[in-house]
Amino acid sequence: MFYAEKVSKFTTELNIYIMKNLITILFVGLISFAANAQEKVAKIEFKETTIDYGVIEKGADGVRVFEFTNTGDAPLIITDVKSSCGCTVPKKPEGPIAPGKTGEISVKYDTNRVNPIRKTITVLSNAETPTVALKIKGEVIDPSKTSVLEKKSTSVMNQ
Incomplete structure (x- = not known):
């Protein structure tokens, strides 16, 4: 025991x-x-997410630039940028953006189209928020084509 x-x-x-x-x-x-x-994560922070072209004339420069910063602690890779229509052509940076560094996404709008501008550019990346929607807005006018009211107003003012 x-x-x-x-x-x-x-x-x-x-x-x-x-x-x-x-x-x-x-x-x-x-x-x-x-x-x-x-883990280390890339973060994308845009200076602005909407660019207003204002009122521009037909044929004017349609290029605008969205600036961003990688505020994360891993390299940021923009995998794709897409526009909501063929009249807007976005261009992404080719290489990775190091932490703390800035980059640009340029957008070219076809200003030969006379109409209001309301377009969306979708940015896809490896960031913590992988999809970001950017917007452009404004209006393209044709100065050679004025309305009857504008012509009448101008002729009355010249008298």
């Missing part, structure tokens, strides 16, 4: 020792996993 009690006591102490070590190993593993889970 004396031997059985010693074995039982030893087994109990061994189980406690194993449990303590197992809990310690699991705790250290959990902390390591949590530290590795905080």
Whole structure:
């Protein structure tokens, strides 16, 4: 009986020792996993997300630039930029943008189309927010084509 009690006591102490070590190993593993889970991430921050062309004349320069900064801690890669119509041609940066650095997305609108401008450019990237919608707005007018009211107003003022 004396031997059985010693074995039982030893087994109990061994189980406690194993449990303590197992809990310690699991705790250290959990902390390591949590530290590795905080991966570096790219973040894109635009100076402005809407550009207003205002009222411009037919054939005027239709190029505008959206400036952005990578405010994350990983390189930012712009994978694609798409426009809502063929009259707007966006151009993305070719290489990655390092953390803290700036980049540009240029947009060329076809100003030979006389009408209001309301277009969306979609930017896709590896950023924390992978999709960003940029907008352009304004109006293209043809100065050679004036309305009857404008002609009448001008002729009355010249008298």
